């Protein structure tokens with residue numbers, strides 16, 4: 001059995017509090033199933049590294065990490081100490097782009113034991129997958145300012161959509177739908193307002209969808225789609241969207257399913273040319289950092305997604321992923337729970353409970 | 359008393375079904391209070407006009423409408439017959455831009471009698487105002503396509519933010535907050551991903567906010583803000599956002615408050631250099647058109663907003679606005695209700711009930 005190299009980057013804020021809980025579970029599974037995971041720790045993408053070196057990552061980060069099978073990532077962003085465009089564009093967004101992690105996969109699922117903010121919804125009612133384009137689209141630093149400092153000041157901002165970038169995420173979404181029960185894809189755009197890029201996405205959607213006659217599909221404008229997430233979340237199966245719209249839908253979705261604290265995500269390079277990155281949907285949360293009350297499940301569930309992805313090349317990881325998911329479900333149902341779930345347990349309590357349930 | 363000229367444009371789809379109900383109420387109030395409203399009807403911005411003339415509006419639309427005090431608008435858009443970029447950009451978006459209706463005002467309020475999709479919320483818990491920039495930002499047809507038809511195909515899409523455009527909507531939002539109880543403004547951006555325009559908005563926000571020391575403010579990234587609408591809608595008072603983000607938040611908000619069917623909007627040119635336009639947030643809804651089941655309250659409430667706006671120059675309209683709002687509230691509490699509110703009444707039934715309650 002070959003070993004699997006995992007780069008562990010806790011980052012900042014509650015990333016540092018939830019990461020140990022994911023590692024606790026991984027360590028247990030690693031020895032039990034002889035997974036051969038080799039975990040290396042990196043004190044990168046954090047305030048300390050920035051203050052010491054003036055940058056979020058060392059110059060050789062790409063060379064150092066490129067041979068890893070996966071990156072397990074906590075959270076980044078600490079606006080009080082580092083401007084967002086430095087911290088995010090200097091770490092997370094850099095990984096996504098330079099390692100071509102062009103898929104951001106975010107399951108949205110109402111779990112037993114989690115109180116749903118939507119009246120009358122039961123587990124099973126909310127169970128869909130957001131497939132987000134993760135490298136291009138609305139997230140650019142292209143553009144600029146004219147007449148700066150005057151009353152005529154104006155700013156242009158570019159979005160960039162390529163056929164390469166759009167088609168591959170659409171194909172990925174349809175392939176995901178083939179593996180799921182309802183075999184349906186919903187696309188999110190805003191073609192009636194954003195007149196160039198969004199009609200282009202619709203055009204590609206139509207073209208790609210025609211190649212999957214076994215999958216039904218529809219499309220919504222992003223405004224009404226956010227409303228439908230609240231009013232009828234049952235209808236969704238796979239939702240595919242641009243970088244920005246996917247970002248919005250994958251915060252809104254987990255909120256509708258109870259809490260962002262448990263939401264996981266996978267930033268995938270499906271071809272495995274580069275490491276994929278797994279991180280909770282929540283950020284560094286400066287407001288609650290240091291109190292040991294962050295919900296560790298988003299982080300641990302992200303480790304499940306990592307094991308699933310590794311399982312495609314090393315089957316024992318699939319067994320481990322299933323066991324860890326089972327342990328998460330048990331703790332969500334029986335407790336202990338952190339405050340975001342209405343409990344009083346600490347991050348550590350909840351993380352230990354998951355490891356104990358393994 | 360001078361007369362007030364109102365242009366009535368039902369448009370397409372359920373716009374045609376709900377408009378008569380707003381007119382029923384306005385007629386009653388007009389004679390009772392001697393408001394001096396002069397209503398002119400225009401069969402524009404609809405399929406018939408497009409099929410007869412090849413355009414949504416006649417060439418002299420600007421000259422014809424510019425002297426009106428207000429436009430009461432139903433809905434537009436019928437993708438099966440007219441491409442969206444033709445129907446919307448050829449009517450509604452044209453009005454907004456050429457009449458410089460730079461404020462889109464959308465109250466979000468959980469009303470007594472309306473079932474809330476969010477568990478445990480009561481009327482009073484959700485009561486905020488979305489102030490949306492309505493002329494620039496992400497809604498442009500600037501950009502283009504390179505390498506069309508090849509694998510290298512790519513599309514650029516511009517967003518345009520001007521100091522003029524951003525500052526005036528921010529000022530408007532702060533002035534609205536001064537009139538409300540909680541005196542708080544929340545700004546929605548996405549500066550950690552959209553690296554040029556959004557930090558610019560934040561910069562202007564900081565600058566403008568400093569001019570209103572009596573108002574508190576904060577800002578959220580749009581992703582987490584949509585989550586907060588679902589998880590803690592109580593915290594919002596005035597929410598100010600760009601064209602796109604305001605569009606999203608003003609569909610999501612009303613969904614959280616029960617139904618988009620009752621949500622009104624005002625497209626304002628506050629200086630009254632041009633007519634302002636009042637329309638329900640819902641669109642033409644081809645899927646339910648022709649069945650007389652659309653909720654007329656979004657349209658009637660939009661008429662209330664029109665009367666309020668006219669009331670600033672002719673006080674009897676304020677009295678009429680209050681009476682009409684009172685009638686809406688009564689019918690929302692006591693019925694009859696259209697199917698979106700869980701009832702079985704028709705559009706006409708519900709509209710008549712509002713007029714009867716006057």
Ligand SMILES: CC(C)[C@H](C(=O)O)[C@@H](O)C(=O)O
Nearest residue numbers: 192193223435446605639641
């Ligand atoms: C029809 C469409 C262009 C419009 C918009 O996005 O502005 C609508 O959704 C609205 O909110 O008024």
Ligand SMILES: CC(C)[C@H](C(=O)O)[C@@H](O)C(=O)O
Nearest residue numbers: 077088247281283550551581
């Ligand atoms: C931190 C931020 C740049 C990031 C994003 O918008 O992509 C985050 O919100 C996410 O969803 O991973």
